[in-house]
Amino acid sequence: MERALERVCACTDTHAAVAACDPLQARAIVRQLPILNRKKDVPGIVGLLRDILPAHGVPSRWGFVEAAAAMRDIGFFLGSLKRHGREPVDAVAGLEPTLLDLARVTDLPPRETLLHVTVWNPAAADAQRTYTGLSDEAHLLESVRISMAALEAAIALTVELSDVPLRSPAFAQGCDELAARLQKMVESIVYAYRYISVQVFYDELRPYYEPIRVGGRSYLGPGAVEMPLFVLEHVLWGSQSDHPGYREFKETYVPYVLPAFRAVYARFAGRQALVDRALAEAQAFGARDEAVGAGLAALDRVFEVLLRFRAPHVKLAERAYEAGRSGPAVGSGGYAPGMLGDLLALTRAAQSRLRTALSER
Template identity: 70%
Template sequence: MNPVRNFPFTHEMIAALDPLDAVATLQRLPELNQRSDVRGVLGLLQGILPKLGLVERWDFPVAAAAMRDIGFFLGSLKRHGHEPVEVVPGLEPILLALARTTQLPPRETLLHVTVWNPSAEGLERRYTCCRDEVHLLESVRISMAALESALHRTVELYDVPLDSTLFAPMCEDIADQLRKMVDSIVYAYRNISPRTFMQELRPYYEPIRVGGQSYLGPGAVEMPLFVLEHVLWGSRSEHQGYKDFKETYVPYVLPQFRAVYGRFSGQPSLLDRVLDEAGASELLTENHRRGLKSLDRIFEVLLRFRAPHVKLAEQAYLAEREAHAVGSGGYAPGMLDELLALTREARLRLAPVSRAPAVGEEPLWTRNAR
């Protein structure tokens, strides 16, 4: 199956699956975690673990749903100080088999715990009894499918000429979908206590080791926004911190998005291509101007998301500065400041081109020569 084209349908389909018959079992997990009952957590996990031979016959949706349900136990065991594969016999080959089928890491990711996790009361899987966790999961669900659609649309836009009548409407469509990212950060700001996040939720997102490698816990940074920005403006950036950041999280997005990332790495970004096209035109047409204005609107929406995201992260990590030097996705919060600055720099590249003369106006070089 191809989980790229119809994002909401794919997410809903996986969320509805229960291949381990684990709904009732997982409803007991938060209370055991609250009591730090490791023996109880182990007993529940061992009760739902499938046979390896069965796992190896599953397709993508079933394997993704199974990894979701096993994954909540992985984060729980690590929160209580245990490496899951060291304390659960037979677990590691099951995780590796699920990873081969889904082409995702051998543990739960942001996808598993949010959009592949049913939101209905009595069905939603959680690590904790904390109400803020419900809001945390919902904050991602608000925007994930829209973001994935915006990324797909951005790839399509890459091949549309700036002076095409299609360019501006496609930019507006992308900007509209990205506004869901703004909605999600506003929702998180209003409903999730930074201190509660750090003290109650953050400990469940620690890295675990599987197959001799370390894999990061779920984090909002695993959303494919960084892939969209890679296509939009960052594919040829030489900023080493930014390059390392992207390479760290590429394994945690859908394989189709990893392919997009690889396709554009080292190639001109959409912004590069647009600036080259505008620069090659002595005079800008009305389509050029509409296209540049609409492209700028995408950057405007991105910055409306990034600026409050920085503030939210700062609040969280000021609350527990000594406890955690990195975010739940394994990155230093200061990287968000870098991303904000890089996005602003990219947007500024549009300004000089937007001031170029339009058809019917006197070219700048003749005006400057007087």
């Protein structure tokens, strides 16, 4: 599993480099946004954004790190303007070509994403960019940081496990390592329960995550749904799922994850998922094979951890939208919260097939 660790180290280094980068010299300027947002000072927001926009053509000469950091800082203005009822590219001349240039350099959407506002955002209190300055927002960003590196490692592990025979000791070992990585997702949801008010999220934070239009297309705002957990589950159990809502869900959010994870998604699209391959091998080797039993049991432990994240996540989303029942019926990343219930049911169904095979031993 050494290759998986090498990949995640590379990702972690990139995240740190972007967080430390300030190509627009915008740190102090962006940190004025919470005050302007509280005042609903749209002219003030527009003026500051104009001050930090790079000169025409400059973004095309940047590398990934500089372009991602610039999009981060511009992005907080995008969400702020939309929160106050303005389409950013209509409000600020010259903004749209800059966003499109940054998108080309990073191969990401032409606005801020979950990556920009969390792992590419300095965590230090005197440098962190926010829309509101509220402690709940700082905790929301931290809840993502808690698990992102572990999740990226978990995706790499899942890809590697897809080629490891079920009966190999390396399969059970890899599953246990995968479960340990995914435990960080559980920790992140526990943290969110503890430190983020659902009422504050719905009333004060969610309005900054609305879609905006760039280049004639609509782009979703940052949301936890953009975490690449769905890429991991695609490889683990969902690559051949015929659930239309689930397929649409995945295809909606693939453009918002890193290009490397989009490549993983494409590689496994329509291919036999890891759990299906494991069940086929179990059937071929027979019920009494001890190595088969060990592999299936280890895979079941992965599902147990996934469900310890999925079930509380559904409840947290339900609480948030119960708190704001008179408002929008879609989540902060543009999805209907009911989709989380479908994901939970699909994950349980995959585990049920696995447990049926275990019970037949």
